[in-house]
Amino acid sequence: MxxxxxxxxxxxxxxxxxxxxxxxxxxxxxxxxxxxxxxxxxxxxxxxxxxxxxxxxxxxxxxMTRFNRIVRIDADNFIGVVQPGVVTGEFQRAVAGHGLFYPPDPSSADFSTLGGNLAECAGGPRAVKYGVTRDYVLGLEVVLPTGEIIKTGVQTVKGVVGYDLTRLIVGSEGTLGVITEMTLRLRTQPQTVETLSAGFVKMADAARAVAAILQSGIVPRALEYMDKNAIFCVKNYLEGGVPENREAMLLIEADGSPGQTVEAVQGIEKVLVEHGARDVHVARDADAAAGLWRARKAISPALYTYGPHKINEDIVVPRSRLPEMVEKIRELGEKTGLTMVSFGHAGDGNIHFNIMLDKNEPAQLLSARQAVDEIFDFTLALGGTISGEHGVGLAKAPYMQKEISDAALGLMKRIKAAFDPAGILNPGKMRL
Amino acid sequence: MxxxxxxxxxxxxxxxxxxxxxxxxxxxxxxxxxxxxxxxxxxxxxxxxxxxxxxxxxxxxxxMTRFNRIVRIDADNFIGVVQPGVVTGEFQRAVAGHGLFYPPDPSSADFSTLGGNLAECAGGPRAVKYGVTRDYVLGLEVVLPTGEIIKTGVQTVKGVVGYDLTRLIVGSEGTLGVITEMTLRLRTQPQTVETLSAGFVKMADAARAVAAILQSGIVPRALEYMDKNAIFCVKNYLEGGVPENREAMLLIEADGSPGQTVEAVQGIEKVLVEHGARDVHVARDADAAAGLWRARKAISPALYTYGPHKINEDIVVPRSRLPEMVEKIRELGEKTGLTMVSFGHAGDGNIHFNIMLDKNEPAQLLSARQAVDEIFDFTLALGGTISGEHGVGLAKAPYMQKEISDAALGLMKRIKAAFDPAGILNPGKMRL
CATH class of the missing domain: 3.30.43 (Uridine Diphospho-n-acetylenolpyruvylglucosamine Reductase; domain 2)
Incomplete structure (x- = not known):
């Protein structure tokens, strides 16, 4: 079980x-x-x-949990060789011991494994500066469904010999091969990190502030937002609470050398104030910053205060379209009478959109499903995608053809057959 | 013709x-x-x-040169939609007009096209900070060999729906499909750039300086080296010349906000001096910096002063192994009596290694080929790859199986067949 x-x-x-x-x-x-x-x-x-x-x-x-060995951390060349069953957070701490930094940081980092992160191409808040899992995978050892053990990729940042099997396997959701070892790219650990929070009376102002920060040339290492309902869920986690009329809250991190970080924080504060931010706070120490992140990470479980069940989607829109998407979610909430909550990675336009409901109420389930359908269509119309970091798996398989044409899906099926002629590996996922 | x-x-x-x-x-x-x-x-x-x-x-x-249109530059979302026949440098200038930056910068940027850059996954000096072409491709329009027109990928940084066809096609050297449009990721234009040069009496000191700069947490946007023979080739381009006994020269760029750039330059100067650099100069203005880059880019054509023909390879080793590789090249030069020149992207361990010869002299040709063979074997033994950014094509096809196992090559052939059942697209390349 x-x-x-x-x-x-x-x-x-x-x-x-x-x-x-x-x-x-x-x-x-x-x-x-x-x-x-x-x-x-x-x-x-x-x-x-x-x-x-x-x-x-x-x-x-x-x-794959017995594949739990960190094989090698090479501090001269900024790489780590590691087995897929190692927990992401454990690997992050191990490389930090060598002054190194593995940036991908899905919210599940304390318990999810690197193998799962690679299979799904996990994202997380730091993608806005550092990219996603895919950007840190240099090479793999993979067992093919037919039993051959192959090495893909290289141990260096550059390398162009043959097809890019490495990145084809990353994000393939365990349908093409079983990863048994990975060579990951590392960076140097940033010397300092500062965390800011800010409240907004209007969501649109928050979205404009996000765009303005990035356009100023500052690249924060996290640029997260939560909407009104998300704030309400976690307000007990937020020291001093949150004023009543806040439609949005931003959570922002900057890192680098002490000089770079101070410069970034000052720049961010300036843009925030110019865009109508109300409660701009810089966390006074690491504990206060950790408290803000606890609040951010508490949203997902805390949502159950709104209803016994949750439909949880993971859409991405070009970030300039964020206000339109938030408005659409508000409208759908009104139309259906269901509580809709959105939060996520504003800097990437990656929205975790949740509908709270009682699935035992057929009417609620029906309107929730119709709302999801409408959201996906609207996402694609805005130039977005229906999954930014969670993957398709079973949950999004019914919607995959909204985004992927028949010709592209046919090609993916032929690629699947090239790896897995008998169709034995993780069947039933991704319509493949 | x-x-x-x-x-x-x-x-x-x-x-x-x-x-x-x-x-x-x-x-x-x-x-x-x-x-x-x-x-x-x-x-x-x-x-x-x-x-x-x-x-x-x-x-x-x-x-594909009639596909020469920049379709759209979206300064709000940092993307450019462009046709493959657009010259890379032209695209870089166009986006700079919007305050944006397309980092990939192969030495051929003034005449090579984006389509070719994508097909080969071009690199260049800026990869050490900004990554290679692959890291800037979000989505493609591709015509399959069977005539279907498909869209791959997304218009956002995150996106994980279906297999990563985008990155499979990037670097596939025109063997899987014909790219007819691409969506490229952009960054904001850095406010300032500074360029430094430094000479070293010993190559090993230069290599140690490269490692120390990166380990200090500074990420220069270029970290290039040239060996003794390369310096000799282009010394007339270098203002004030170069002292006699220099085994290596480094060319380094830092960028960012003015504050960040000053901090980086000071940090780099400090590390250089600590590692025995002799002639540390910061280019006094953009013209002086451009002069240094002219010298760097002049190496490749200037090599013909050493011989009528050139064998030009593009290997990568983990950067801590750079001194061993440079020593190996020196030994082979002595053994064969041929002039060997190396230069390239030290920060990435990416070496452009050249053997100068007269191909009409069978003895020279034979020893050059044996030297290439030995260099490739040594590269792989050090944990490197036989092509960092030029691709396999015809030139490296005979050596591909040194790096790629039969099982992986078999898989690549099945992928090729999944795209191109009749084998009509760019046949004879990459042993596929």
Whole structure:
């Protein structure tokens, strides 16, 4: 039962669970699966948001948590070689011990594994400055569904020999191969980090402030927002509370050398005030900053105060279209009578959009589903995408064809067959 | 004849040349090619360094220079939509007019096209801070060899719906599809740039200085080196000349806000002096800086003073292994009696390694080829790659299997077949 579910609260009982400890064992299992035609679903911590680790077609769940070794941290060349079962936060702390920095920081970093992060191409707040998981993967060891063990990519930032199998496998949601080792790019640990928060009476002003900060040439390492309902959820986490009439709150981080950080903070404060921010605070120390992030990370669980169930989407729009999207969400909330909450990575236009409901009420479920449909269409009309960092998996498979044409989907199916002729690896995901 | 060659001085006369002007025309041509089985070789400016644009199997050359339109520059969302025939430098200037910055900057930027840059995943000096072409491609319009026109990727930094076709096509050297439009990520134009140069009596000191600069947390936007023979080639370009006993010279750029740039320059000067640099100069103005870059870019053509022919390779090693590689090159120069020159992107460990010779002398040609073989083996033994930014094409196809295993090559061939069942697109490249 422990290996039947993930963070989507979806549940499929597998027929068997295996805990391989090296790539040879993975190869043997996949060869058997290809020969006998049973499904294999690779699994890290099972904290995914789209059902990637769920055995949708039963078969075997391949639990990768015994691949838990940090093989090598090379402080001269800024790389780390690591197995996929290592928890992201643990790896971040290990490289920090060498003065190095692994920027990708999904909210689940304290429990999700690097293998899962790579499979889904996880994002997180720091993407606005540092990019997403994909940007840190230099090379892989991968077991193909037919049992061959291959190396992809390089150990250096540059490298163009052959097709880019590395980045094809990153984000392929465990459908093309099983990652058994990865070479990750690191940076130097920034010397200082400062955290700011600001409240806005109007959401549109907050969105304009976000754009203005980035246009000023400052690149904060996080530029997060939460809407009115999200603020309400977590106001008890916010020291001193939040004034009543705030439609939006921004949470901003700047990092670099002490000089760079001071310069960035001053620039950000100036832009915030120019755009009507009300409660501009710079966290006075690391504890106060951690408190702000606790509030930000508490949103997702705290949403259940609005209803027993949640539909959680992960859309991206060009960031100049953020006010239109927020207005659309407000309208849909009014129309359906359901509580809608949005928050997320404003600097990237990446919105975590939630509808709170009681799924046992058919009328609520129907209007929530219609609202999701409308949001996805509107997202695509604005030039966005229906998943920024959670993946397609089971949760978004029904909507995938809104974004991907038949010709492109056909090509993806042929690529899938090139890797996995028997179709044994994580079947039922992504319409592939 | 004009469409028979590229910068490799290789030459294959095609049977026909077409100049399509829209994706519909490209689709018609590719459909015909798939139906009738003739080869199609896409071509930009023909300035590639590995033979990618050469019609190795005759057939049709598809000249993309009429795709020369900058479709849209979106200064709010930091993206540019552009056709593949636009010259890279022209695009850089156009976006600079909006206060924006397209960092990838191959030495050929004044004449190479964006389509070619994407096909080869071009690099250049700025990769050490800003990454390579791949890191700036968000989405593509691509015509498949079977004639379907597909869109890949997104218009935002985040996006994980379906397989990453975008990055699979970038660097595929025109073998998977013909790019007809691209959405590129932009940054804000840095406010200031400063350029430094420094000489070293010992190459090993220069390499240690490179490592120390990066370990200090400073990220210069260029960190180039040239060896003794390269310096000698271009010394007339260097104001005031170069003292006799210099084994290496570094050329370094820092950018950012004025405050950040000053801080970086001071930090770099300090590290240089600590590591025994002799002639540390900060270019006094933009003209002086441009002079230093003219010298750097003059190396490649100036090499012909050492011999009528050149074998030009593009290897990458983990940057801490740079001194070992430079020593290896020196040894091979002594052993063969041929002039060997190396220069390139020290911050990335990306070495442009040249052997000067007279190809009409069979003995010279033989020892040069043996030296290349030895260099590639040594590169791979150090954990490097045999091409950082020039691609495989024809030039490196004979060596590809040194780096790519049979299992991985087999997979690449199946991917090629998934895109191009008739094998009509740029055949004979990359052993695919």
């Amino acid at each position: 422990s290996y039947a579910y993930d963070a989507t609260r979806n549940e499929h009982l597998p027929e068997a669970v295996a805990f391989p400890k090296d790539s040879g064992q993975v190869a043997e299992i996949l060869k058997l699966a290809t020969a006998h035609g049973f499904a294999v679903t690779p699994r890290g911590a099972g904290s995914g948001m789209s059902g990637g680790a769920i055995a949708a077609r039963q078969g075997l769940v391949l639990v | 004009s469409y028979a060659y590229d910068a490799t001085r290789n030459e294959h006369l095609p049977e026909a040349v077409a100049f399509p002007k829209d994706s519909g025309q490209v689709a018609e041509i590719l459909k015909l090619a798939t139906a009738h089985g003739f080869a199609v070789t896409p071509r930009g400016a023909g300035s590639g360094m590995s033979g990618g644009a050469i019609a190795a199997r005759q057939g049709l050359v598809l000249v």
